Amino acid sequence: MTENPINAGPCICLSGESYADCCGRFHNGGAEAATAEQLMRSRYTAFVLLNAEYLRKTWHPDTAPAELELDPAMEWRRLDILSTNRGGPLDTEGTVEFKAHFRHGGERGVHHEISRFVRENRRWYYVDAAMPA
Numbered sequence: 001m002t003e004n005p006i007n008a009g010p011c012i013c014l015s016g017e018s019y020a021d022c023c024g025r026f027h028n029g030g031a032e033a034a035t036a037e038q039l040m041r042s043r044y045t046a047f048v049l050l051n052a053e054y055l056r057k058t059w060h061p062d063t064a065p066a067e068l069e070l071d072p073a074m075e076w077r078r079l080d081i082l083s084t085n086r087g088g089p090l091d092t093e094g095t096v097e098f099k100a101h102f103r104h105g106g107e108r109g110v111h112h113e114i115s116r117f118v119r120e121n122r123r124w125y126y127v128d129a130a131m132p133a
Contacts, residue, residue: 012048013041013079027054032124036087036094036117039124041079044100048076060118060125075103092119097132 011022018024023045025031026038033039039058046054050070059065078101087094093116100111113129 006049011041012045012076015041019045027051032122033058034089034124035084036091036115036119036124037081037084037096039117039126040081040096040098040115043126044076044079044098047074047100058124058126060120060127063128071104073104077101077103087117087124093117094119 007018007020007024009019011017011019011024013023015022023042026033026042027046027049033042043055043058046052046058047070050072052068052070055070056064056068080099080101082097082099084097085095087096095114095116097114098112102109102111112132114132115129116127117124118127119125
């Protein structure tokens with residue numbers, strides 16, 4: 001059995017770790033994100049990989065959409081974490097401000113948001129987002 005090349009390569013979230021040691025372990029259910037930033041990074045990577053199942057699983061049930069359609073034409077290029085506020089292993093809430101660079105239809109763009117997370121029953125969930133002023 002050959003190893004999936006994505007597992008051996010660097011993680012898409014640009015953490016500096018391999019995909020298998022970073023977001024891959026969250027995507028395959030081998031571990032839970034210990035911080036809001038880890039969950040943010042794993043959700044970005046799930047968007048890149050069109051992993052709607054993981055995105056739904058990590059979205060808080062109170063705010064999760066009924067349907068989630070991912071656009072395969074969206075090319076996510078880079079994730080920049082700008083700041084975090086709380087969201088550590090002992091916190092119950094936190095925010096992560098980031099910029100996600102993309103290409104779509106030949107145009108470049110940047111998605112900039114402040115994501116809000118909560119930790120319930122030792123699991124982090126994405127709640128919602130605000131667009132920075």
